[in-house]
Amino acid sequence: MNATEIFKNIGDTLEARKEASPSSSYVASLLHKGEDAILKKVAEEAAEVLMASKDKDRLHLVREVADLWFHSMVLLAHHGLRAEDVVMELKRREGISGIDEKASRTQG
Numbered sequence: 001m002n003a004t005e006i007f008k009n010i011g012d013t014l015e016a017r018k019e020a021s022p023s024s025s026y027v028a029s030l031l032h033k034g035e036d037a038i039l040k041k042v043a044e045e046a047a048e049v050l051m052a053s054k055d056k057d058r059l060h061l062v063r064e065v066a067d068l069w070f071h072s073m074v075l076l077a078h079h080g081l082r083a084e085d086v087v088m089e090l091k092r093r094e095g096i097s098g099i100d101e102k103a104s105r106t107q108g
């Protein structure tokens with residue numbers, strides 16, 4: 001299974017969890033708690049990424065980034081968006097130098 005298929009499968013699961021009972025699923029319970037609870041998890045996971053990076057523990061870092069990506073996907077689902085929307089934005093940016101893009105924003 002490639003990354004695109006994994007993102008799609010998780011996105012489909014998150015969508016299905018909107019109809020699931022909060023007692024039966026972590027995602028359903030988080031979606032049920034609402035935006036503030038999801039944002040709190042995203043912030044917590046981002047902080048854990050920082051700590052894992054400082055620990056110089058590569059496996060720990062991969063696991064924390066997975067937690068951050070996953071909770072970001074739950075946030076996207078809350079807003080009716082999917083990982084594929086973020087991938088499309090990254091694709092749109094492909095080949096556009098960050099330096100050139102920043103310069104175009106500061107001109108005129």
Ligand SMILES: N=c1c2ncn([C@@H]3O[C@H](COP(=O)(O)OP(=O)(O)OP(=O)(O)O)[C@@H](O)[C@H]3O)c2ncn1[C@@H]1O[C@H](COP(=O)(O)O)[C@@H](O)[C@H]1O
Pocket residue numbers: 010013017024025026027028044066067070
């Ligand atoms: N990828 C994940 C995933 N990554 C992390 N987590 C959960 O995210 C939670 C957050 O972890 P923390 O490190 O903050 O630990 P915690 O203290 O237990 O969390 P809190 O009680 O503070 O929320 C843990 O319960 C993890 O199990 C995930 N839960 C679900 N998924 C995917 O979502 C699908 C649906 O999950 P359910 O809705 O639970 O069936 C699963 O099949 C997976 O594909």
